[in-house]
Each structure stands twice: as structure tokens, then as C-alpha cells.
Amino acid sequence: MKQKITLKHIARELEVSISTVSKALKNSEEIGRDTKEKVQAFAKLYNYKPNNIAISLKNKRTKNIGVIIPDIVHHFFTTVFRGIEKYANAHGYNVIVCVSDESFDKEVINMELLANGSIDGFIMSLSAETQQKNDFNHLKEVTEQGIPLVLFDRVTEEIDCDKVVINDMEIAYRAVDKLIKTGRKRIALVTTENYFNVSKKRAEGYQKALEDNGLKMEERLVLKLPYTEVNDEMITKFFDTNEIDAVLCVNELFAILCMRLAQKKGLRIPEDISFIGFTNGILSRYATPTLTTVEQHGEKMGQIAAEMLIKKIESEIDEEEETYRTEVIEATLIERESTPN
Amino acid sequence: MKQKITLKHIARELEVSISTVSKALKNSEEIGRDTKEKVQAFAKLYNYKPNNIAISLKNKRTKNIGVIIPDIVHHFFTTVFRGIEKYANAHGYNVIVCVSDESFDKEVINMELLANGSIDGFIMSLSAETQQKNDFNHLKEVTEQGIPLVLFDRVTEEIDCDKVVINDMEIAYRAVDKLIKTGRKRIALVTTENYFNVSKKRAEGYQKALEDNGLKMEERLVLKLPYTEVNDEMITKFFDTNEIDAVLCVNELFAILCMRLAQKKGLRIPEDISFIGFTNGILSRYATPTLTTVEQHGEKMGQIAAEMLIKKIESEIDEEEETYRTEVIEATLIERESTPN
DNA sequence: AAAAGTTACGCAAACGGTTTCGTGTTAATA
DNA sequence: TATTAACACGAAACCGTTTGCGTAACTTTT
Structure with a gap:
């Protein structure tokens, strides 16, 4: 079993410091040509890849987005999900999915779990129970912590955040x-x-x-x-x-x-x-x-939701006066045999 | 915007060390009653929750499992996914989904990305292109690194790992x-x-x-x-x-x-x-x-796959001679109108 | 009263990276 | 020859936790 190689290993092997290795791999001007080449060659040989978790901890950015939907065996939601996943992936983000199963409690638990550092932002559609109870404190907590949130389809006016709906x-x-x-x-x-x-x-x-x-x-x-x-x-x-x-x-x-x-x-x-x-x-x-x-x-909806979210995540400016949009997608009537033409 | 509170904040506020706070929150015997109560009360008041990323880094356990499927707008795969998600969630794991879109390259890229620390194990179903090319090096690399892998439905005999299929x-x-x-x-x-x-x-x-x-x-x-x-x-x-x-x-x-x-x-x-x-x-x-x-x-299939994976993840014993199972689920013929009875 | 044991806490290393700043060596300038 | 600049690298802090170990201040024992 090949163990994952770290900067420390490379440093020890090449008898340089960890910081030198790190800089060399980033092609920093600070490092001499010979050393850089030596380090880069070694890293390639042993297939070095930086540890995502360590980087997340350092940057306070996980490059993960959390998606919470009521159901997954459901055409509309999977279609939206596909849009989210495609856009997110193309922009270097991974997607963590939680299924609320139309339950308020699961929605709350999953959000709290993910909000503790696992994700950079949420995209979600409210569970049936949440809409019934009309209780959105879990959403409020998340937004108050400064975690970006985009709601789609099943939205609420109680929460100030970006939204995507159809007309x-x-x-x-x-x-x-x-x-x-x-x-x-x-x-x-x-x-x-x-x-x-x-x-x-x-x-x-x-x-x-x-x-x-x-x-x-x-x-x-x-x-x-x-x-x-x-x-x-x-x-x-x-x-x-x-x-x-x-x-x-x-x-x-x-x-x-x-x-x-x-x-x-x-x-x-x-x-x-x-x-x-x-x-x-x-x-x-x-x-x-x-x-x-x-x-x-749905796919367009997901794509727009992801776009809005990532834009918010990556806008460094945590402006005092946040501005939220509600994007309305024009639905289309597709005529088939069940109506006369 | 309430910033997330950390051990450091609590420590500073209460004028104790970070380690004392950590131990107090874990109800360690090392810490005196008064201090423990004080810390715990403060933590509850400010709703302290440990940072998942930091914990992951420390334990080298992310409590995430990676699922790679060819398509998401697809009844069978979503059904399996539901089984995975349910079981994983019930056992404290989150699920990161990547859609290979039946493409070999996407499958490889996604796996490599996730394998750098983001997940503790994989559950996947091979993309069409991967099966065509008959190239499984990305799977081999992952298993050689000691990352547990479970294949379902679209499996291959080229790779030694746990598998779930139907008869x-x-x-x-x-x-x-x-x-x-x-x-x-x-x-x-x-x-x-x-x-x-x-x-x-x-x-x-x-x-x-x-x-x-x-x-x-x-x-x-x-x-x-x-x-x-x-x-x-x-x-x-x-x-x-x-x-x-x-x-x-x-x-x-x-x-x-x-x-x-x-x-x-x-x-x-x-x-x-x-x-x-x-x-x-x-x-x-x-x-x-x-x-x-x-x-x-499908749901049972997902549940079994998740069960097999989590068992592997949590079996500390990295036995020299790993043992892999192929679980065969009995399919059922459901008779409806398209056949005479 | 001296030795030993408890209690309650802090220090520091570790996880795997990034990044700022400092410094020894050499080369260029005065 | 003394001063300075450029170069190439290392030390250390930091992200947020956990945890083994050291220790000051008491308490108990002899």
C-alpha cells in the first residue's frame, strides 16, 4: 500500500525545508532553478498532490457546496441537481448532497452538520414539513454566519437570500x-x-x-x-x-x-x-x-443557482449591505397529445 | 454577521488555555468542576461547534464518502443513491456525488480530486466509456493508496474490491x-x-x-x-x-x-x-x-454498498491480506400487464 | 517538617499545507 | 576594501483541534 506523499516527505528526501518544497512546487521566484527542477521532478515521480483538507483549513475555503433537496428519486430535483453539479464541477467545486426526505428535522440536522466548515455555501429547496411549520431559523442561522444560501423552487419570503424560481x-x-x-x-x-x-x-x-x-x-x-x-x-x-x-x-x-x-x-x-x-x-x-x-x-435552474452561489462565495467583499436577487426562469408549455392543437 | 466561534475565542474570553477548553468540552477528568461548567456554559451560550475540517485533518477521517455515478437523471442510479445516502447519513457520513456523465475522463478527474483527502472511500458504478476502454488504472491507484472502494452494478473483474450486483x-x-x-x-x-x-x-x-x-x-x-x-x-x-x-x-x-x-x-x-x-x-x-x-x-443495493464501504473504512486492521466480497442481490420479476399471466 | 501524591491546568507537538519575514552567502557597487 | 543589493533558502506563525506530558500549588502521609 503506497502511502500518500506529503511535503514533509519530499523535504526530508531532498534535504531541503518544507517551505522550499512548497514554494518550488508553486514555481515561486524565490527558489533557484536547480532546486525547483529537482523538487518538481521528484513530486511528479511520486505523484504528489496536495491534501485538500489541509488547504481547506488554511484558506477557510472547502470548494464544496452543500445541496439539500427533499427527494432524490424525483425527476425535477435530479434535473436541477444536474445543472448544479455541472456548473459547480466546471468551476472547481464539489457537491455534497443531503436529502431531507421532506422532513424538517433532517433538514435542520443536515444543515447544521454541513455548516460547521464542510461547505462554502448552500443550495436548497425547502422540505414539505418546513413549509408547513413555517420555521426557518436554521436558514437564518446559516445566513447570519455569513454562509451564502440560494433557494430554488420551494422558497420562502421569510429569508433574505438569492432565489431561483419559475413564473x-x-x-x-x-x-x-x-x-x-x-x-x-x-x-x-x-x-x-x-x-x-x-x-x-x-x-x-x-x-x-x-x-x-x-x-x-x-x-x-x-x-x-x-x-x-x-x-x-x-x-x-x-x-x-x-x-x-x-x-x-x-x-x-x-x-x-x-x-x-x-x-x-x-x-x-x-x-x-x-x-x-x-x-x-x-x-x-x-x-x-x-x-x-x-x-x-430544471437544469437551467440548477445552473443559475450554482452560478449565483459561487459568485457570492467568491466575492471577497462582504459588503455591509448585501444585495439579493430573485431570478425568475420562464417556464415553457410543451404541447403534446393530451391537449387538442 | 456572527463569526463562527473557535476554541481560541473561548480560551481568550475565559482566560484559560485552548487545551483546557478542549478538554473541558469533552468532559475530561483532568479539568476541575468549576472550570468545566464555566466553559461548557459559555460554549453553549455561543453555540460552539467544532470545525469539521480541523477535525478531519487531525483524525485523517473526513466522514465523507464519494459516490461516482454515470448519470443522475436516471431512476436506477437515484434509487441506489438514496440507499447509500440513507445508510451513510444514519452512520454519520456525508455523501459527495460526482457525475461521470458516462465519460472516462470525468470519472478519472473526479476520482483523483476526491482521493486527495476529501473522502474516506468510494462507491461507484463505471461509466460506459470506462467499460469500453477497459482501462481501470484510476481505480487501481485509489485502491493501492488504501482507499476503500465498492463497485455496484457496472463492475469489473479487473479490480479487487467489494462489489454489489444483481444476479x-x-x-x-x-x-x-x-x-x-x-x-x-x-x-x-x-x-x-x-x-x-x-x-x-x-x-x-x-x-x-x-x-x-x-x-x-x-x-x-x-x-x-x-x-x-x-x-x-x-x-x-x-x-x-x-x-x-x-x-x-x-x-x-x-x-x-x-x-x-x-x-x-x-x-x-x-x-x-x-x-x-x-x-x-x-x-x-x-x-x-x-x-x-x-x-x-436499487435502494437495497445502495444500502449494502454503503454498509460494506463503511465497514471497510472503520476496520482499523489494515490486514495484509485484504478480503473482498461480491454481494449478489436477488432480482425480482414484477408481473404486470405486458405479459399474460 | 520533609517526602510523596493529587489536582488542575498549560505547553507544545501534531495533522499538511501556505506565507511572511529573516538571514547567510555571493556578487555588484562605491 | 567596505557597503549594499540580489539571491536562495529556512524558521516560524497560522488555520482549529486533540492529546501526551510537564508542573505549580495543594493535600496527604510518615
């Missing part, structure tokens, strides 16, 4: 407006509980589009499903008790489930009923029929 | 055998190029099942698709030029694509043609018809 309200508006323009009148919304701020925004867009088109929102056309463990019955009942000719779903899975049950009921898509979902994932592309859906540009 | 050959055998038992005779295999060892194993199982049932393998019933950017034409042509009554696909996506095109051709599933895929992902569950598929138990 949820407007795209929902446009989606519903489009449904109305194709003659639909009884448009349902299938959503989650309201504590998800994105769901709230989408609901607002839904309502506004209805109203601007002279329709009024009916509570019974809004179905709120639990985030986990949806059972078919709720959906079936919803379709049985209401006449519906179009559905906007706040995510892809809800849309697929609804389409299946509508089809089972004998409805033809999109002739009798149209569907639009959020999250342009693999399901939307390969479902039958393929689903018209809102592309959230 | 690909047998499950493919069982799948094909099942197809034959339902009366199918012209069974196709849709696979990738052979340099994926898992594809090779699955192909072996396919062939053996045919032969054991008195059928012989026909090359023209084997379709090799490129791993990326599949175009429908290749598949259509394959179906047009061959009479096929069952298909085994080495992944979920191939199966979905094939099913769509078979349906388009007017074939009924499973009456005219059956399908079995690998990877029990979201597509299999929600496609029309739902897909009979091989569940690879």
Missing part, C-alpha cells in the same frame, strides 16, 4: 387560458395542500385565468391530493361527481394518474377532456397519450 | 423461461452494445434459457441499440423484418419505446406480443400497458 403563476395562467381558448369551460385543478408555495402560485394563476375569461372558480373543481400515497378512489370520485372537460395538474404524476382513471371511465383524451401537467419528466413524454406539460427548465 | 444472468434466464412457458417461441432481445457487463450477463441468460428450452438463439432477433439517442426507425425496421412474439429489453426505456411502436404497428400487448424490461422505474408502473419488469432493488 409559476403566469405559466399556470397561460395553461388555463389555452384550455379555455380551445373551448373548455369546466376546468379542474388537481393540486396539493396549500403550504407548498408553488402550488399556491399555480392555483392563483388558475383562478385568475378563469376570472379573466368570465368563468368563476368553483371550489368543487379543485381537488387537493395528499403529497404521498395518492389513492385512486379520491380521483375517481372527483371525476364521477363533477363534469370536467379539462384538468390542470400541479405535477406530472397527478396528471398521469388522472388520465388513467379518466380513460378507464371511457373519456377520450383530448376529445372529451384535456390534461396539462407540470414537470416535463419522462412520464409526460412516454405516457399514453403523451402529456402536454410545463417545462420548468 | 443478472439468472433473472434474464427466468424472464425468458417465463415467456417460453406462456407459449412464446420467437423471443427478441433488445440490448445495448456488449461492453456493458450487465448487458452481457443478461444476454447470456437469454441465450441459455432459449437453448435449455430447445430453441436456438438467432442473431437477427437481437437488436443492439445505441445507449443514447435511440431513433424509432431502427426499432420499427426490426419489428417489420422479424416475426416476434415476445421481447426482453435490458432497460425500461427500450421496452417502452418498443411497446409504443409495436402498438402503432397494430400488435396487441400481451395477446400478440409480450414485453419484459429491466429497471422497475416510474415508466414501468405508469406506461400503457404497465410493464412486466425486473426489480433490481
